[in-house]
Amino acid sequence: MRPLRDELKCRDFDLYRAVYCGLCAAMRRRYGWLAPMFLNYDFTFLALLLAPPEESFSPCRGRCHANPLRKKTMYQPTPALDTAADESVVLTWWQLRDRARDDRGWKGWTALLLARLLRPSYRRAASRRPDFDRKVEEQLRRLDELEAEGCPSLDRAADTFAELLRAAAPSSGEESRDRAMEQLLYHLGRWIYLLDAQDDLEEDRTAGRYNPVAARFGPEGDRDAMARTLDHSRNLMYSAAQLADFGCRWPLIENILYLGLPLVQRAVFDGSWKQIQKQKIWRNST
Amino acid sequence: MRDPYSVLGVSQNASDQEIKKAYRELARKYHPDNYVNNPLADLAEEKMKEVNEAYEAIQKQRSGGGGYQQQSSGYYQGGYQQQRQYGGGNPTFARVRNLINMGDLNAAERLLQEVPQKSGEWYFLMGSVAYRRGWLDEAMQNYNLAVQMEPGNLEYRQALAMMQQGGQAYRPYGGGAVVDGMDCCTTMLCMNCLCGGCN
Numbered sequence: 001m002r003p004l005r006d007e008l009k010c011r012d013f014d015l016y017r018a019v020y021c022g023l024c025a026a027m028r029r030r031y032g033w034l035a036p037m038f039l040n041y042d043f044t045f046l047a048l049l050l051a052p053p054e055e056s057f058s059p060c061r062g063r064c065h066a067n068p069l070r071k072k073t074m075y076q077p078t079p080a081l082d083t084a085a086d087e088s089v090v091l092t093w094w095q096l097r098d099r100a101r102d103d104r105g106w107k108g109w110t111a112l113l114l115a116r117l118l119r120p121s122y123r124r125a126a127s128r129r130p131d132f133d134r135k136v137e138e139q140l141r142r143l144d145e146l147e148a149e150g151c152p153s154l155d156r157a158a159d160t161f162a163e164l165l166r167a168a169a170p171s172s173g174e175e176s177r178d179r180a181m182e183q184l185l186y187h188l189g190r191w192i193y194l195l196d197a198q199d200d201l202e203e204d205r206t207a208g209r210y211n212p213v214a215a216r217f218g219p220e221g222d223r224d225a226m227a228r229t230l231d232h233s234r235n236l237m238y239s240a241a242q243l244a245d246f247g248c249r250w251p252l253i254e255n256i257l258y259l260g261l262p263l264v265q266r267a268v269f270d271g272s273w274k275q276i277q278k279q280k281i282w283r284n285s286t
Numbered sequence: 287m288r289d290p291y292s293v294l295g296v297s298q299n300a301s302d303q304e305i306k307k308a309y310r311e312l313a314r315k316y317h318p319d320n321y322v323n324n325p326l327a328d329l330a331e332e333k334m335k336e337v338n339e340a341y342e343a344i345q346k347q348r349s350g351g352g353g354y355q356q357q358s359s360g361y362y363q364g365g366y367q368q369q370r371q372y373g374g375g376n377p378t379f380a381r382v383r384n385l386i387n388m389g390d391l392n393a394a395e396r397l398l399q400e401v402p403q404k405s406g407e408w409y410f411l412m413g414s415v416a417y418r419r420g421w422l423d424e425a426m427q428n429y430n431l432a433v434q435m436e437p438g439n440l441e442y443r444q445a446l447a448m449m450q451q452g453g454q455a456y457r458p459y460g461g462g463a464v465v466d467g468m469d470c471c472t473t474m475l476c477m478n479c480l481c482g483g484c485n
Contacts, residue, residue: 155421162420176329183326186420231452232422238455242315243329258458
């Protein structure tokens with residue numbers, strides 16, 4: 001999940017980078033040197049979504065974690081950044097643990113080592129977000145079971161990750177906002193999971209692993225049906241996003257939803273996604 | 287009531303033309319077509335009502351209180367009547383429809399599972415439960431079966447058609463082909479088309 005940079009206004013691009021750096025700083029402040037290594041664009045997007053509408057951007061300067069000699073403009077510390085930082089650590093730890101268990105190669109060993117190192121941070125994060133931690137554990141276990149039984153239902157498999165992401169938004173105290181946010185996050189989770197599955201179709205076939213797209217449509221998958229259901233999830237995200245207020249962050253969020261997501265989807269279908277993933281968003285950055 | 291100008295997102299001294307344009311854009315955004323069977327339809331309907339009221343209030347103010355132009359108000363009202371009443375049919379299905387409208391999907395599904403005969407309506411309602419959950423693939427499969435069993439039923443066919451087109455939502459940046467022709471000029475052209483051409 002990333003913005004389409006060419007279509008961003010400079011101030012929105014600055015905002016995006018400030019949120020990215022702000023999230024990194026929040027992770028370092030709360031969890032030390034290791035956690036920021038797992039910083040990603042997905043949780044940056046979550047941090048953007050979670051900020052209350054009336055919150056404004058008041059930039060502050062701080063040292064870059066990757067290069068301490070440089071100072072970067074950052075989003076001010078906020079509860080939304082803290083939430084995103086905590087949840088990012090919780091999810092990362094569970095995913096590392098799963099990979100360590102499933103992968104017998106060097107990747108598995110690396111994951112095991114990282115999971116061990118991240119464990120103290122995870123425990124702190126889990127105690128701060130017990131509900132999210134429980135949800136992640138529960139949904140990942142459900143996903144394991146479905147994979148083990150070779151679940152032929154696309155929706156049932158996707159529902160696990162969708163429910164997990166739905167739980168990422170703490171209640172704002174306003175019912176209509178919470179409902180819109182839940183639908184947005186549910187379909188974002190569904191979209192991510194299914195697009196990932198589509199992307200992994202060939203790799204899983206070679207490795208003989210479970211793949212929900214193959215389980216539903218056969219080893220070759222069904223590109224049209226997948227594109228249609230992914231489009232539909234995006235439409236349900238859009239209709240939800242239009243009902244919530246995101247304040248000054250809306251142009252950026254709008255760019256990510258309406259331009260960034262379709263670009264990624266198209267790239268997965270035409271096979272260029274692996275290249276795009278390697279591209280840096282921060283090229284020419286100062 | 288909130289300040290009608292801020293509801294429409296325009297300044298107090300905006301021209302009539304600007305206000306009309308802002309109103310039309312918002313009406314396009316919250317249009318019932320974008321929220322067919324959507325679990326958030328009630329929220330969109332509320333927004334639409336708020337936008338309509340704000341537009342009417344501004345029209346009233348600007349025409350000096352009394353006789354403002356009737357034809358401009360209520361443009362987009364109506365249309366949000368999803369809870370149609372279906373008389374005559376199977377009473378269990380009527381209850382299921384009620385439960386779906388109230389959002390109690392588990393109860394609706396349980397009730398459906400108890401029905402021995404699987405008719406077109408049964409599959410349609412099963413599809414509706416799945417759709418409300420966000421289980422789009424299963425919704426489509428059920429709607430398909432419903433249409434196969436009762437090809438003449440308009441309600442089932444509409445539901446299936448909506449699935450086949452991958453749903454519908456308001457899009458900025460000029461609608462449909464969002465990224466395909468994403469240079470500035472095309473975008474602006476599309477935007478112009480949409481702003482000028484919406485009804």
